[in-house]
Amino acid sequence: MTSGTKTNTVTLRYFAWVREKIGFAEEEISLPAEVATVAELIVWLKARGETYQAAFDKPEVVRTALDQTHARADTPIANAREIAFFPPVTGG
């Protein structure tokens, strides 16, 4: 449901080489209501500057979590408060 027109304040978190390319680990942003999915958020972020373009140069490689749960490109952002971007995980 897209009833509101106001912006949504979310915390963005970046990890590993995504963090290094963007230059910091965390920021608060006001998200326009028309940015509805993870894929749309990436397009919106890339328009913010060169560092974002570098981090999301290959958006299909970057993984996303909404409120600390794995998400996909077509996942609706809905009312997520924390959105994280990171490379494919390499633990273990």
Next chain:
Amino acid sequence: MSIRVQTEDFNIGAEIAGLTGGRTDIGAVVTFTGTVRGAAGGSPLTSMTLEHYPGMTEAELARVEAEANDRWPLSASLIVHRIGELHPGNNIVLVVTASAHRHAAFEAAEFLMDYLKSRAPFWKKEARPDGTSDWVDARETDTAALQRWQKSPSKAAE
């Protein structure tokens, strides 16, 4: 069920004793330990630094552990994952599974490692003797390892 993310090393014997102490229902304990290799792609490594996503790491490991407990009759389980700077030969990760019989313990331990490697938000950066360092690329084989767990014999995923 237990999960720990820590910079300190772990002692496998002490961890097993902690899980099994005072219990007589356990007939099988399986452990897996992952350690730092001293070389990658033929070139030596000086260190490996592990970054993670505090909060999500614990949540994801708890989900993976709960899934294992749904699939197998486990008496106890433990995941310990280290973070920070590690060196060749150091321990990285420990998985312990305990059950009445060995098959559940073996399979659950492998399942936990396969899921951990593809879902838990950890990232490794390798440093070389010349001072350069690189983030480790995710391996296709780790993703492929998940495929065989997709069809659960006992329980539909949805």
